[in-house]
Amino acid sequence: MTDSQQVRVRFAPSPTGYFHVGGARTALYNWLFARQREGKFILRIEDTDRERSDESWTGGIVSALTWLGITWDEGPFHQSERRPLYDAAVATLLDRGHLYACDCTREIVEARTKDRATPGYDGFCRDRGLEPGIGKALRFRVPDTGITTVHDLVRGDVEFANETIEDFIIVKSNGDPLYVLAVVVDDIDMKITHIIRAEEHLPTTPKAVLIWQALDAAPLPLFAHLPVLVNEKRQKLSKRRDRVAVEDYRQLGYLPEALRNYLCLLGWSPTEDREVLTIEEMISEFRLEEVNRSPAFFDEKRLAHFNGLYIRALSDEEFIERSRPFISGEHALWTERQFDEGLFRSLAPLVQARIATLGEIPGYVKFLFAAPFEMDEPSFEKAVRRDELAVTILSEARSAYAKAEFEVEELKELLISIGEQHDRKLAKTQAPVRVATMGSTVGLPLFESLVALGREEVLRRIDGAILRANEEG
Numbered sequence: 001m002t003d004s005q006q007v008r009v010r011f012a013p014s015p016t017g018y019f020h021v022g023g024a025r026t027a028l029y030n031w032l033f034a035r036q037r038e039g040k041f042i043l044r045i046e047d048t049d050r051e052r053s054d055e056s057w058t059g060g061i062v063s064a065l066t067w068l069g070i071t072w073d074e075g076p077f078h079q080s081e082r083r084p085l086y087d088a089a090v091a092t093l094l095d096r097g098h099l100y101a102c103d104c105t106r107e108i109v110e111a112r113t114k115d116r117a118t119p120g121y122d123g124f125c126r127d128r129g130l131e132p133g134i135g136k137a138l139r140f141r142v143p144d145t146g147i148t149t150v151h152d153l154v155r156g157d158v159e160f161a162n163e164t165i166e167d168f169i170i171v172k173s174n175g176d177p178l179y180v181l182a183v184v185v186d187d188i189d190m191k192i193t194h195i196i197r198a199e200e201h202l203p204t205t206p207k208a209v210l211i212w213q214a215l216d217a218a219p220l221p222l223f224a225h226l227p228v229l230v231n232e233k234r235q236k237l238s239k240r241r242d243r244v245a246v247e248d249y250r251q252l253g254y255l256p257e258a259l260r261n262y263l264c265l266l267g268w269s270p271t272e273d274r275e276v277l278t279i280e281e282m283i284s285e286f287r288l289e290e291v292n293r294s295p296a297f298f299d300e301k302r303l304a305h306f307n308g309l310y311i312r313a314l315s316d317e318e319f320i321e322r323s324r325p326f327i328s329g330e331h332a333l334w335t336e337r338q339f340d341e342g343l344f345r346s347l348a349p350l351v352q353a354r355i356a357t358l359g360e361i362p363g364y365v366k367f368l369f370a371a372p373f374e375m376d377e378p379s380f381e382k383a384v385r386r387d388e389l390a391v392t393i394l395s396e397a398r399s400a401y402a403k404a405e406f407e408v409e410e411l412k413e414l415l416i417s418i419g420e421q422h423d424r425k426l427a428k429t430q431a432p433v434r435v436a437t438m439g440s441t442v443g444l445p446l447f448e449s450l451v452a453l454g455r456e457e458v459l460r461r462i463d464g465a466i467l468r469a470n471e472e473g
């Protein structure tokens, strides 16, 4: 491309499954590059594989991109609607002698080439002069000699000897153009200047370059093949082994801005030791030429840590707003009538300080809203049944709390002094009270939670726990 040319990039997902975090990283890099260069970002749905493509996957991609704030300037275009363009390109290539018809079946080719050193098609039909038509594939006549060079901003110039590239099929014997052709025709038609995509496409890129040149479409685009994402065992992320669907992260309560920030660091890092970047900083500082070649570790734990940072940076009100999908509707563990917004608000800052994902919210506040109230069995076993002083402490706490003003510090002091009479530290003294009132040995700070529950409910729950311990005992 020339300097004066406007940058035009595309994100070209195939709608054959859940939208993958690797796809989201590719989309983000394209988008950042386009925004940085004041170029255009095009969304193209590559649905040439009719059997594997599904409109609902396309919906998932569109919704995930929107959620991540990755907006497109043109599209979405669907390859399935662009067939006439591919047919026209095939006619041009045929006309110029770049293609030939081939009636070899896969089995015949395999039988003929099984002992050869170079794998792939052996050029059997090259000079047979077969008339093209249904029942015959069309193959691209790759030059016997010479080098095809892919100019890659991440990897430098990558050279492929033409003798190692087989005469590949671009139209199937049923007349359908193949993906390798469609991509090039679309990229030419859409005037794409930079092709930024996953590394797995690098091996087929020389074929794209050959078609591009044969169609006489100068200038060639620049490429950037992005490093693969791997798990902690350095295995390529896979949907069978790893959590890869953007939708899953959304459901778990990841913030789109946190995921976007984390994805941006998978293959690129800003100068200085910074990790949290605003979208404006990403746009101005991201450099395609600085993207790494080595695989990038997609670390779910680090992503969760990032998400926690982003959650803590939300204002009180934003936190409440972001919580909504998790405290009402399908995620909630209580009905709308049981929920009390005022109570939730009173404890929300304590929840916000503790969670890594919004999906953890219900677990922290279910003691307030879920009816009937239930104590977690292992917690009850540990803090009440196996503690011979538990019932005494609960009874003493009950008496003290019945007369209290019900303020945080006061409730704490009362429990400290009960503990002192039994030579116990606060942590141990509060365990049975916590399980009796909040249902679990872990969770929000006890005394704030007791205030939120209110005296009547706290006394009722303590009574319930004492009753149960006595009945069992």
Ligand code: GLU
Pocket: 011, 012, 013, 014, 046, 183, 196, 197, 198, 201
């Ligand atoms: N449709 C391809 C994929 O989803 C992308 C190919 C490309 O970006 O050129 O992997």
